[in-house]
Amino acid sequence: MADARPAHVHRVRVRPADCDQRGIVHASRYAVFFEAAMVETVRSLLGSYKELEKHGVDFVMAETSIRYLNPARFDDLLRIGVRVRTLGTTTLTLGFDADVAGTPVATGWNRYVSFGTPELRATPIPPDFRRVLERRPVTARPVARTAPAPRR
Template sequence: MTGTAFTHRIRVRYSECDQQGVVFNGHYLFFYDVAVVELFRARIGSWQQVLERGVDLVVAETRLRYRAPARFDDELDISLPVTHLGTTSLVISPQFHRDGRLLTDGEVRHVFVDPATGQKTPIPEDLRSALSA
């Protein structure tokens, strides 16, 4: 594990709930995506600034484990510990909490790519430092 986990809070909207009254499982990845953009904004700058460094990020693999449901109007704290920084890849192990209770956790592997070619590329050292902070 590297560095301290970044945490972003999001409130569940009614439209994100299914007929059982709980957050539809696919929305957790949307919540995750919102939190990752905020992680990068806090540690590096806007996504445009990331692109200006000659890299972009694509999702290569996801895994989520649902332990307890989130419901409409819940405030979820999404912690994003960076658990692996490879040569070209990054693994974040998100944890979704409500009032300190773990609801969902998992792992998302990203690959850094050249935005022009779509080919994987090494993580720039300044981004590596910022993500391991």
């Protein structure tokens, strides 16, 4: 069985700018939250995102998927667990599970391509970073969850 521990947990407090007129987090904000969680995951594993740049690579998002489960609201504290889903030669897929006080609000994944910064094309993930990611267990594709009743 795959290890369910996240590689990193990112927390973000929902601001008014993240919400629609009803005070509920707008769907478009989860992509921003997940991208911030990816950057913070890289920082937690490597010490700095600039470590990738020192190797002449950057991660470029190639594909994303988000499933909305329950609303999050202004001033909620989102907890985003980040997991390594797949690790290829030039690609990395991270899974994200966002909750508020244990209630799932969104789940998703982003597939990144390791892009060589000087030549602007797919390039193998640097061995140093690959070793760090391989220490984190690759998780199986999440099982679809039934969303609990909306919070009031």
